[in-house]
Amino acid sequence: MTDFFKENLTSLHKKLVDKEISSTELTKEALNKSKSSQSEINAFITIDDQGALKRAAEVDAAGIDANNILSGIPFAIKDNIITKGLKTTAASHILDNFVPVYDATVIEKLNKLGIVTIGKTNMDEFAMGGSTETSYFGKTANAWDHTKVPGGSSGGSASSVASGVIPAALGSDTGGSIRQPAAFNGIVGLKPTYGRVSRWGLIAFGSSLDQIGPLTRTVKDNARVLSAISGKDRRDTTSEDQSVPDFTKGIEKGVKDLRIAVPKEYFASGIDEGVKDVVKKAIAKYESLGAKVDEVSLPHSKYGIAAYYILASSEASSNLERFDGIRYGFSARKDDQTLEDLYVQTRSEGFGDEVKRRIMLGTFALSAGFYDAYFKKAAQVRTLIVDDFTKVFENHDIILGPTTTSPAFDLGSENDDPVKMYMNDLLTIPVNLAGLPGMSINAGFTAGLPVGLQIIGKRFDESTIYKTAYAFEQDSQLFTKHPGVNF
């Protein structure tokens, strides 16, 4: 039996190359774990036994590529990333029977490298939520405490990796949807620079903010997956023509003389004392490792949530216009119905409450008479948030702070209060507004739950983030700790 808690991509690759294990055996393990964990954590919407085993057999027959670390490795994919022939729902009733006819660019790239997709992970509906509770397919639970949320919206991906079900997963991050669940589950989650990874085949939420990124148990694994999915894509005009380095290169260089900025706003009132304490200790560790730490200010970061909910909801209201019950997905068809009635009934029955709330907010912000007061104003505040980061990065290499305002909260505890739920993303949202790369790694524990350390870098400088994360990970060895349950 393969214990993914004790393995990483390097060790799994070696076993595959040395023929100690086959991709088929590895895939069977991941499939078994995914199924036996479903009743406890419900991390998957679709588990693809047949497809995964067929694929693994093909990889085995072709032979494991010794030069390619992802060859034969099982993966889980967030269910808003399009997979050809494999149901992709975005956790919504409106897409619950949708089978894509093509692969997202990231899937194409990973498939070429020989990964085996075992299934599609649970998420908040259309990636809108902070707890994976808005899914049409039921809630996912936190890996460490099944009465707590796994975070959202990539909760299924995070919980499955943290539970040792799978070595790596893909998520998407519009306002913190990779970093926040990574923090709540004590794993490594990276939101790449906007434009680093193609969004082609990612079901759109907020197009100026969305990025696909990896969730893994170790920093090096994360770097390997990012190297595999990055790069300019002619099909995504927002992807940028940047060189794609091997992100593991130089990862062991350490943090001596690294110039670290710590924003005072990230330790303001409203942040859980246990979280502050753990993150402050992590920052002190960096100082002891030779980094130089300064307190800085990001004065407009507190307006990030307000700006985000206008901009992201406006983009979402536009992106979700395509769901009309005509060409694909759920359709509320009845006899003697007009086209208008079909649109309204399909959308009213097909979308969940949170999605409808955001469509309403976005439609309002874009409507005549309110555009300047809301949409344009939010976009201007976005400029000031970008400027804040630019100033800090003139004299610093990296920004450190907590990923979340609290550790994982109780399932069901914030469902009736959208504003309270939105405030959870206070510390991650500014990074998306500025298009910067940001990562969460486990910094330690408070009240038995993991605490995320957020590492924010300059645009396209993921290498410095990985180097920074790796130094702490190797010193703390926190990746060796895992939830007691072993599926």
Added chain:
Amino acid sequence: MSESLPREDAAHVAKLAKLHFNDQQLNLLTGQLANILDLIETLNEVDTDGVKPTYTVSDNINVLREDVAVKSNQKNELLANAPETQDDQIKVPAIIDEES
């Protein structure tokens, strides 16, 4: 309830968004949206006079390509996702209702 979103405005926005809510749902939603708009109105504390808006952080200004049709040969797969088909085409309800 915030004055920023009266109930009739919420009903109008629902119509624009092609969503239907019953009275109870609309009351609940109006209250929730008002609370969200109260949060959003904190943006008015920020002086943005003369600040250029940021709609995207992408460096790409415009991307052009040749207008060439590509045959994907996926008609059957695409039709398989359609809720209703007839004669290899997607079937839709009547666009003009009889009364008008």
